Amino acid sequence: MTTKKSILDKALEMFNEKGIEYVGMRELAASLNMRVSNITYYFPTKDDLVNQLSINLSQLNSEIVVVQEELTISNFLDMLEKVFRNHIKFRCLLLSFVHLLQRNHFISLRYKNTEKDRSTAILRMLQSLMESTLLKTDADLDFLASTLALIIRFWISEASVSHSKLSEQEQIKHYLNIVIKLFLPYVTAKGKRELVAYYKSRY
Amino acid sequence: MTTKKSILDKALEMFNEKGIEYVGMRELAASLNMRVSNITYYFPTKDDLVNQLSINLSQLNSEIVVVQEELTISNFLDMLEKVFRNHIKFRCLLLSFVHLLQRNHFISLRYKNTEKDRSTAILRMLQSLMESTLLKTDADLDFLASTLALIIRFWISEASVSHSKLSEQEQIKHYLNIVIKLFLPYVTAKGKRELVAYYKSRY
């Protein structure tokens, strides 16, 4: 384990625990038995450190979100569940999302690119589901994509505020359930069978 | 205009502009042509100041969200639109929502009460709509209430990240539109006429 990686791991752990803004560099250094300026050697500013964590999350999500041919409902929900799990691992980033984008120069630059990629990826997947006759032909894909984007970005913020007593697994279940119900009016009979099958196979 | 009110007004203005965490007490005092310790005379800590703003928002919303007999779709959406306007006026609070609830002692205490009141109020309104045969009898009210709560809490966060180029009016329109489409599969024919009428009367 390199020094750099040990810093990243410890930082992620403490940021998730207390919130990025509320963990000082001195506190982090103390937990690592290190001097502050040793962290600064690897990450010149706190923003650099946070940015690296954000890059790591993006890479993890990129591995999951792959636009497939012949996407099924089950594949789609699987992807969503895996993204939700990544969000829990890096929850500090999601909880500080808005401020990071306003203040962290690196993150806001990178986000402009990934934002567009991600939202077109969602639309493509919905189109693929429609082509596979899993979504009705008159389903409002823009509405579904917008609402889905809102849920994906902020589910963990709401969970930390309103459902902090639930276990992580129960939180994921709750928000996956909302997504399933969001889709319910727009799936075909075939799609509905897959949706129900997915739900029953899990819960 | 009392000194106390002028502090609150200026603070709200600057917090909305730059974010609560990024406006220092010295900066605020300078804008008011007063010394920091004069602000602390009225508001011992920054949390007290923020808490007072939060109380003001709650009161404004309480005036709007009144559970009515014979609620119509139009009344319901009107209320929502007014709440959205209040959110814009106090957007700094919404944008720092998660952190405030974790760190601001006063706000987190008050929130435990208002949170419950608000979510039961939403459910009551949906039930009222159902009793007026505007919502189908098999509509999933829990799903609608949950999704609605998520949109109400975080629409402005998403807007500031993804739709900052839109005017405030366009942002409100976009998210009201999402709410309308969310309800569309669950309204009766009568409800649908009201929904469409509301939309056309506005846009």
Added chain:
DNA sequence: GTCTATACAAGGATAGAC
């Protein structure tokens, strides 16, 4: 009651010694 001056601890950042 209203306002001011000052001090202090904790935050991030930086220059330079070894």
Added chain:
DNA sequence: GTCTATCCTTGTATAGAC
């Protein structure tokens, strides 16, 4: 690569002037 010393800014507490 690692560490010491230092700088500037932040929120806050306190003593005291009018």
